Amino acid sequence: MGLLQLLKSQFLCHLIICYVFLVSGLIINLLQLCTLPLWTVSKQLARRINIRLAYCITSQMVAALEWWSGTECTLYTDPKSYPLYGKENAIVVLNHTFDIDFLCGWTFCERFGVLGSSKVLAKKELSYVPVIGWMWYFLEIVFCKRKWEEDRSMVTKSLQKLQDYPENFWFLLYCEGTRFTPKKHKISMQVAESKGLAKLKYHLLPRTKGFWVTAQNLRGTAAAVYDSTLNFRNDEAPTLRGILNGKKYHADLYVRRIPLELVPEDEAECAAWLHKLYQEKDDFQEHYTQTGRFPGPTVSPPRRPWSLINWLFWSCLLLYPLGLLLTQLISSGSLLTIVASLAVCSAVSFGVRWMIGQTEIHRGSSYGNKEVPLNNN
Numbered sequence: 001m002g003l004l005q006l007l008k009s010q011f012l013c014h015l016i017i018c019y020v021f022l023v024s025g026l027i028i029n030l031l032q033l034c035t036l037p038l039w040t041v042s043k044q045l046a047r048r049i050n051i052r053l054a055y056c057i058t059s060q061m062v063a064a065l066e067w068w069s070g071t072e073c074t075l076y077t078d079p080k081s082y083p084l085y086g087k088e089n090a091i092v093v094l095n096h097t098f099d100i101d102f103l104c105g106w107t108f109c110e111r112f113g114v115l116g117s118s119k120v121l122a123k124k125e126l127s128y129v130p131v132i133g134w135m136w137y138f139l140e141i142v143f144c145k146r147k148w149e150e151d152r153s154m155v156t157k158s159l160q161k162l163q164d165y166p167e168n169f170w171f172l173l174y175c176e177g178t179r180f181t182p183k184k185h186k187i188s189m190q191v192a193e194s195k196g197l198a199k200l201k202y203h204l205l206p207r208t209k210g211f212w213v214t215a216q217n218l219r220g221t222a223a224a225v226y227d228s229t230l231n232f233r234n235d236e237a238p239t240l241r242g243i244l245n246g247k248k249y250h251a252d253l254y255v256r257r258i259p260l261e262l263v264p265e266d267e268a269e270c271a272a273w274l275h276k277l278y279q280e281k282d283d284f285q286e287h288y289t290q291t292g293r294f295p296g297p298t299v300s301p302p303r304r305p306w307s308l309i310n311w312l313f314w315s316c317l318l319l320y321p322l323g324l325l326l327t328q329l330i331s332s333g334s335l336l337t338i339v340a341s342l343a344v345c346s347a348v349s350f351g352v353r354w355m356i357g358q359t360e361i362h363r364g365s366s367y368g369n370k371e372v373p374l375n376n377n
């Protein structure tokens with residue numbers, strides 16, 4: 001192991017990175033709160049400011065992936081579609097298979113210039129996560145309880161608000177609704193069988209209602225669906241802890257651009273269309289398993305320096321006062337203040353570990369885990 005790699009695996013480095021992330025994140029959350037009065041005066045200006053503030057948070061995690069761990073990202077896509085990425089609004093459909101699939105999504109957003117504005121249909125529980133969840137309120141992220149009767153009107157209203165959004169955005173939908181586990185897969189395939197649908201090997205059965213309501217409400221706003229299938233080389237199952245340890249991964253993303261006009265408007269037809277899409281996605285994953293690549297030409301959109309610059313800015317801003325404080329503490333020799341600072345460090349460490357836990361599949365929810373009574377009709 002090289003010296004740099006050894007340094008990257010040190011707990012102290014992780015503590016410093018997490019301190020910068022947490023403290024800068026809370027400062028940005030506070031700044032976002034200060035934009036509240038502006039929403040009544042100029043909504044579009046408030047949105048543009050919040051896009052930039054959100055970028056300051058999310059790009060730190062992207063920087064950790066791109067610059068700290070050096071993870072590489074290859075895009076497999078049609079060269080004719082490539083120039084449109086980042087220049088139009090789109091609905092992104094992505095497989096929910098890895099701890100850090102959302103982070104890879106963010107990396108592509110960053111490379112195409114839509115990181116600050118991008119959105120997701122997220123489970124309500126994530127809105128309580130400090131920094132990211134709180135930031136999402138101001139980004140007009142659409143939350144759901146994963147109970148259609150309760151979600152329907154709220155999700156529709158939230159989507160309609162995005163119709164006059166001032167900057168290009170990608171709206172991410174994990175149609176599987178939860179992350180892949182063997183147990184969830186087995187249950188969802190029982191559901192597929194009971195509905196007479198083809199079985200999927202690499203995906204859970206997609207939930208179709210969220211996709212249909214999104215497509216309906218973003219018609220005229222979004223130009224296309226980006227059907228995206230993600231995998232990692234060498235059968236890796238990357239984690240956020242791995243990224244913090246400086247482990248380098250290689251992500252492959254296969255993207256097909258499908259004009260939104262090709263998505264049926266009728267609910268049942270739209271559901272059938274989505275089921276067919278997932279069968280195709282399953283074939284692409286099979287192709288990847290067999291050959292180690294997706295079909296079609298590749299391109300590696302370059303990483304941009306902005307995420308690194310932002311990260312360095314916040315690190316300088318927040319590590320300088322921390323350094324001063326620590327020097328004063330040590331020179332004061334007061335046992336009480338030293339114990340108090342150790343307690344603060346432990347709290348930061350505990351808080352961030354809990355947040356990292358949110359990204360771990362083995363700590364995931366029980367959604368999709370319960371056997372459902374099946375009536376074969």
Ligand SMILES: CC/C=C\C/C=C\C/C=C\C/C=C\C/C=C\C/C=C\CCC(=O)SCCNC(=O)CCNC(=O)[C@H](O)C(C)(C)COP(=O)(O)OP(=O)(O)OC[C@H]1O[C@@H](n2cnc3c(N)ncnc32)[C@H](O)[C@@H]1OP(=O)(O)O
Nearest residue numbers: 102105108118122123146147148172177188205207209210
């Ligand atoms: C060029 C580069 C391109 C791309 C780059 C890639 C990406 C970048 C893009 C953007 C990035 C932006 C942000 C990313 C950042 C962070 C994201 C992080 C995380 C957030 C993700 C989440 O929180 S995922 C969880 C929440 N989201 C969802 O659940 C969405 C999908 N779900 C739905 O759409 C649902 O329909 C619903 C939530 C709207 C409603 O839920 P409900 O449970 O009520 O669902 P349904 O009514 O649909 O389900 C009932 C039907 O399903 C059948 N059923 C029952 N059990 C199962 C089962 N186990 N599996 C499958 N189906 C089941 C049941 O029979 C019902 O069938 P009916 O026929 O009767 O409808």
Ligand SMILES: CCCCCCCC/C=C\CCCCCCCC(=O)OC[C@@H](O)COP(=O)(O)O
Nearest residue numbers: 021060061064102132178179355356358364365
């Ligand atoms: C600069 C590096 C900073 C490192 C410290 C980072 C600390 C972690 C920060 C934020 C964590 C919250 C990120 C939220 C994204 C979680 C995405 C996710 O995958 O949610 C799961 C959801 O889809 C489905 O849930 P279930 O599978 O049903 O359960």
